[in-house]
Amino acid sequence: MTLENKSLDGIDIQILDILQKNAQLSNSEIAKRVNLSPPATHARIKNIEKNGYINKHVAILNQEKLGFNLLSMIFISTSIHQHDAIETLEDKLKALPEVLECHCLTGEYDYLLKIVTKNRNDLEGFIRKLNRLGIARIQTSLVLREIKSSTTLPITENMEQKKPKL
Structure with a gap:
């Protein structure tokens, strides 16, 4: 499956949401969370990256512990x-x-x-x-005090609204 000329599906969105919250998770852990095989998950992640949905993987440092107060x-x-x-x-x-x-x-x-x-x-x-x-x-x-600082986009919001009510 390729993502070229195709919008992201629900599983792709789930993968992106998981990665933006913790990019250090193993491929097998991500696969478990989205109910796919590790090879299928890996292929989806590579296609998502290839199509530019992920800019980069980074570590977010604690600025105060490093003296940037x-x-x-x-x-x-x-x-x-x-x-x-x-x-x-x-x-x-x-x-x-x-x-x-x-x-x-x-x-x-x-x-x-x-x-x-x-x-x-x-x-x-x-x-x-x-x-x-x-x-x-x-x-x-x-800045006297930081109330919220996030790098997480609300990409699953639409998914939550589209779920059928039980």
């Missing part, structure tokens, strides 16, 4: 309007190791950066780096 959200505005200059700026933002996420926005600001630093001094140094990139305006908000 200051999480910040930084809104930035630019005065750049030339396409090439915007691409150059975005490449420079992507290259900054402190940047965990960078989003292009509509509204008052052009970008939102989620960054992590070890302390206020490192944050100040990061803001200096931004200033050297020609940023017109910066607004920084420090």
Whole structure:
């Protein structure tokens, strides 16, 4: 079975949901959970990966245990309007190791950066780096407490709603 030119079926969605919650599970454990043979499960996972539904497998580190105690959200505005200059700026933002996420926005600001630093001094140094990139305006908000942080997409929500009621 291939997934090319075909939407994902319920088993594929289950596999993706299992993997996004714990990518370290063995193929045989995933197979048990979706009631398939290990070879069939392996083939499905390879097809799912081949078709771009999985970007990468990573370990999510504990930032505080590693000394990165200051999480910040930084809104930035630019005065750049030339396409090439915007691409150059975005490449420079992507290259900054402190940047965990960078989003292009509509509204008052052009970008939102989620960054992590070890302390206020490192944050100040990061803001200096931004200033050297020609940023017109910066607004920084420090995260006092993280209420929820997730990498899990709600892909099984539709499946739950479509199940017949007993």
